Amino acid sequence: MKVAGVKVDTYSYREIEQGLDQALGLLGDMSDWIKPGDKVLIKPNMLDGLPAEKAVTTHPELIRAIIRKVKKHGAVPMVGDSPGVTSTLKAAEKCGILAVCHEERTELLPFDTTVSISCPDGLTVKKFLLASPLTEVDKVISAAKMKTHTFMGVTGPTKNLFGCIVGMQKAQFHLRMQRRQEFAGMLLDLARAVKPVLSIVDGIVGMEGDGPRNGYPVKAGILLAGTNCFAVDVVMAEIMGFDPLLLPVTALAIEKQLTPALANIHLVGDAQALRLHFIEPRSMQSLEDRLPKWIAELGHSQLTAKPSITTHCIACGRCVDHCPPQAMRMIGGRILIDYDKCIRCYCCQELCPENAVQVTEGLLLKIVQHFL
Secondary structure: OEEEEEEOOOOOHHHHHHHHHHHHHHHOOHHHOOOOOOEEEEEEOOOOOOOHHHOOOOOHHHHHHHHHHHHHOOOEEEEEEOOOOOOHHHHHHHHOHHHHHHHOOOEEEEOOOEEEEEOOOOOOOOEEEEEHHHHOOOEEEEEEEEEEEOOOEEEOHHHHHHHHOOOOHHHHHHHHOOOHHHHHHHHHHHHHHHOOOEEEEEEEEEEEOOOOOOOEEEEEEEEEEEOOHHHHHHHHHHHHOOOHHHOHHHHHHHHOOOOOOHHHOEEEOOOOOOOOOOOOOHHHHOOOOOOOHHHHHHOHHHHOOEEEEOOOOOOOOHHHHHOOOOOEEEEOOEEEEOOOOOOOOOHHHHHOOOOOEEEEOOHHHHHHHHHO
16 A cells, blocks of 8 residues: 655645656556556545635546646546535636636536436445536546645545535534434445545645635645545545544544555555644544444533634525534524534634634533543
């Protein structure tokens, strides 16, 4: 099991191209994964329509480099995603990926129709309704962004594939898999259904704090690549300064032997020894996965960090419209949260355009943390 990490300091195309060539060269050869005539879906992180410098989305110059790499090997690249709120076209336009697609004469696929894809070996999900283009391509490349995540701790190439689920159907998975380990199990099943042949992480500038949308850009200066998305996640978490065994996706992937632990992953490249200290999201202090299930369920509302609305709120209603359990409502221009319904998925915090949702610990959570 091999993962490459190479130093890339800026988003100049020449530097990205050189870094990508170096990373993939350390893994093998593009012809090992992409064949002439293949239709290849490049799946970036296009969470929302924001400029690339916000570090919310995969940088367009990396997408350009991947497109050209695919074309060079005689294959046909395509780009597609289902953003969290806005349309694929609007998100791609704002983050710069649409312009790259036009300039490189590459089709941008709107993920707006679905098809059933089986996952017979799934841990929790045996069948997914996914974006139709997944059945029309031969290969998938996950082109993720190195970011923290209020629900999963971090988001890398495995979580990036959640964008293969179309629009508001994502909310159904938050309702069905409310505990982090359950949701992580679904993500593992999703990755096994999509089967990306390559996973590439844009860590040139990542995001720390309350990601994946409202954290802060942080320069990491690295590109990661590997053929096993779970192994790349493990390496990414370690480089960010997090213990992979304490994060839902990586811990479960290691437990289910979908990836080795870090000690048994062969790290290559000039950035293999890089270790950073990303600020963690406040929600990582929740205790639901560190206590027996019956206790966590008994004290769910007090043992998890909860979202609250700050004075930055502009009453746009985005959180109300996209709350999976419909625990939010607007009255007189104010957003009210029913914490008995709130499932702590933090979609409101993730999608808020004004960073007006703060995640805070309850009194009981603070007391318990003090004695742990």
